[in-house]
Amino acid sequence: MHLILAMMKHETNTFSPLRTDWARFEAWGAFTGDSARQAFEGTAMPLGAYIKLARERGASFAIPMAAEAMPSGPVERDAYERMANAICEEVAKGCDGVLLDLHGAMVTQDEEDGEGELLARIRKIAPDIPIAVTLDLHTNLTRRMVENCTALIGYKTYPHVDMYxxxxxxxxxxxxxxEGKCRPVMSWINLPLLSQTLKQGTDDEPMKSLIAMTREAEAQPGILAASVFGGFPMADIQEAGTSVIIVADGDREKADKVRDDIAKRTWAARETFIYQHEPLEQAVARAKTLTDGPVLLLDHADNTGSGGTQDVMTVIGEVIRQGLEDVAVAAVWDPEAVQQMAKAGVGSTVTLKLGGRTDMPSIGRTGEPLEITGKVRTVTDGEWIVRGPMYTGVTVKMGPTAVLDTGKVQIVIVSRHHEPWDTGVFRSVGIQPEHKRYLILKSRIHYRAGFAPLAKATITCDGHGVTTSDNSILEFKRVRRPIYPLDRLNEDTLLPPAAD
Known part of the structure; x- marks a missing residue:
C-alpha cells in the first residue's frame, strides 16, 4: 500500500489587509518530503496521526506538501498553485489512498473554496481514489468538499486540542x-447561520451541547463520525455558515436522522451564537477592580489567529490610560520596533511609536501607533517549542522578538504574526505569566489551551480590528442572503432543506 499524506492549511479572513503569499507559508512552516516527516512525526498534529497510521499498516508514504500560514487575507495565486500542484502531481504518480490535513476556510484570489478546488483536482486525476479529510472546526463546508472525498471529519474542540x-x-x-471493513456514506447540511467565532468555544454553550450530541452519535452502531462546524464568518463567501456532517457505515437514512437532530438543535440556538458587546472603557474599568490575577484581557478584535493585523493599540492604550499595573501583553507585531530595540540594546530606555503599521480599509481605519517609553528588557530570536496541549511539539518562529517594559506594562513585540495560545509566548522571553496581575492577549478562544488554567477571570475587550465581532462595521458582499444574524429571520423559519 502506498499513501499520499499532505497538509495545506489557511484560514482566510477576506476583510484582512495582510498578504498571503508563499513567504507567509514559509514563515510559519512549509515542508516537503522527508523534511515534512521530520517536522511532524511524533507531534500532536494530523500529519503525525497519518504517519502513525501508515506505519501501522506497513504502507509506504510520500508527503509532497505540508504547509500552513497564520490567518490573513486571500491566498495568492502562486502560493496556492505551488501547494495544490505539488499534491496533485504526487497523486498522478500513483497511490492507493490520500490522507489530507486541510482547514476548510481557505479563500484564494481565484477560488472561494480552496479546499473544494484541491479535492476536485485530485478526483479528476484519480476518480476512485479513497480520500480522508481532516478539517478545522471553523470550516465553511461546501458541496465540492463533500462530493470529492470518501469521508471527512472536523475537530471537536476549540481551542483545537484534538487534532491528532x-x-x-x-x-x-x-x-x-x-480493506472492505466499512462503507462510508455522508449526509450533510449547511445552515444559513453566520455564527461568531467568539461564541464557538466548545467549553461554552451552545457548542458544548452540540459537540456532546456528535459524541453521542458516534457511540451509536453504524455512525463512524459526526461533526458540527461553527464556520468562519470572516470569510465573506457564498457558502459561509454553520454546518453538520455525518459519516455512517452504509446507512444513509440513519445518517440523515442524526444530521437533522443536530442541525435542529443548532438552528434553535442561533441567538446564542452572537456576541453581546460592552464598551471598552467599561470593560477595562471593571478589570481594574479585580485584585486576584492573572486576569485575562482579550483583545479579540485584533486576533491574529483569525487574520488580525496584530498591531492595533486600542486596548493596550486604554489599559495604560486607566493605569492598570503588573500587565504583560502578547503580542504586538512590529518588526521595525524590534529592530530599534535590538539596536539600542538590552537595558536601554527607548521611546517608540509602537504598532499601528497597518491600514484596514475594509473597516475604514488607518493604522494608529501609540507613542510609548520603556526599557528594553529582552531581545531573542523568537523560537520556542510548544509544550502545551495545542500544536504540541511544533516549533514556533515569531522572528526577532523583544520585550518593552514601561514599569507597569511589559509588551512582547514580534516580527512574525503569532496568536498566543501557549504560555511559551511569555516564557520564551523571560516572563512568568502566572505571576502577572493582568495578561492582554490578542486572541479569541485559542488562548484557553495554555492560559485557561492560570486565569482567575477573563474579560473580553472590544477594541478595533478586522476580526471584530461587530457585524455592523463589516460589509458582506458575497455571502448568501438571507442569513442570520445579518438578516433577522423569523422565529418560525423552518430548518432549511438538506444541502445534499
Missing part, C-alpha cells in the same frame, strides 16, 4: 474502507 485524535479517527475509517 480526529485525524486518526477519519484515517482509520478510510483505510478500513479500503
Amino acid at each position: 485524535e480526529v485525524a486518526e479517527q477519519i484515517g482509520r475509517i478510510v483505510l478500513d474502507s479500503m
Whole structure:
C-alpha cells in the first residue's frame, strides 16, 4: 500500500489587509518530503496521526506538501498553485489512498473554496481514489468538499486540542474502507447561520451541547463520525455558515436522522451564537477592580489567529490610560520596533511609536501607533517549542522578538504574526505569566489551551480590528442572503432543506 499524506492549511479572513503569499507559508512552516516527516512525526498534529497510521499498516508514504500560514487575507495565486500542484502531481504518480490535513476556510484570489478546488483536482486525476479529510472546526463546508472525498471529519474542540485524535479517527475509517471493513456514506447540511467565532468555544454553550450530541452519535452502531462546524464568518463567501456532517457505515437514512437532530438543535440556538458587546472603557474599568490575577484581557478584535493585523493599540492604550499595573501583553507585531530595540540594546530606555503599521480599509481605519517609553528588557530570536496541549511539539518562529517594559506594562513585540495560545509566548522571553496581575492577549478562544488554567477571570475587550465581532462595521458582499444574524429571520423559519 502506498499513501499520499499532505497538509495545506489557511484560514482566510477576506476583510484582512495582510498578504498571503508563499513567504507567509514559509514563515510559519512549509515542508516537503522527508523534511515534512521530520517536522511532524511524533507531534500532536494530523500529519503525525497519518504517519502513525501508515506505519501501522506497513504502507509506504510520500508527503509532497505540508504547509500552513497564520490567518490573513486571500491566498495568492502562486502560493496556492505551488501547494495544490505539488499534491496533485504526487497523486498522478500513483497511490492507493490520500490522507489530507486541510482547514476548510481557505479563500484564494481565484477560488472561494480552496479546499473544494484541491479535492476536485485530485478526483479528476484519480476518480476512485479513497480520500480522508481532516478539517478545522471553523470550516465553511461546501458541496465540492463533500462530493470529492470518501469521508471527512472536523475537530471537536476549540481551542483545537484534538487534532491528532480526529485525524486518526477519519484515517482509520478510510483505510478500513479500503480493506472492505466499512462503507462510508455522508449526509450533510449547511445552515444559513453566520455564527461568531467568539461564541464557538466548545467549553461554552451552545457548542458544548452540540459537540456532546456528535459524541453521542458516534457511540451509536453504524455512525463512524459526526461533526458540527461553527464556520468562519470572516470569510465573506457564498457558502459561509454553520454546518453538520455525518459519516455512517452504509446507512444513509440513519445518517440523515442524526444530521437533522443536530442541525435542529443548532438552528434553535442561533441567538446564542452572537456576541453581546460592552464598551471598552467599561470593560477595562471593571478589570481594574479585580485584585486576584492573572486576569485575562482579550483583545479579540485584533486576533491574529483569525487574520488580525496584530498591531492595533486600542486596548493596550486604554489599559495604560486607566493605569492598570503588573500587565504583560502578547503580542504586538512590529518588526521595525524590534529592530530599534535590538539596536539600542538590552537595558536601554527607548521611546517608540509602537504598532499601528497597518491600514484596514475594509473597516475604514488607518493604522494608529501609540507613542510609548520603556526599557528594553529582552531581545531573542523568537523560537520556542510548544509544550502545551495545542500544536504540541511544533516549533514556533515569531522572528526577532523583544520585550518593552514601561514599569507597569511589559509588551512582547514580534516580527512574525503569532496568536498566543501557549504560555511559551511569555516564557520564551523571560516572563512568568502566572505571576502577572493582568495578561492582554490578542486572541479569541485559542488562548484557553495554555492560559485557561492560570486565569482567575477573563474579560473580553472590544477594541478595533478586522476580526471584530461587530457585524455592523463589516460589509458582506458575497455571502448568501438571507442569513442570520445579518438578516433577522423569523422565529418560525423552518430548518432549511438538506444541502445534499
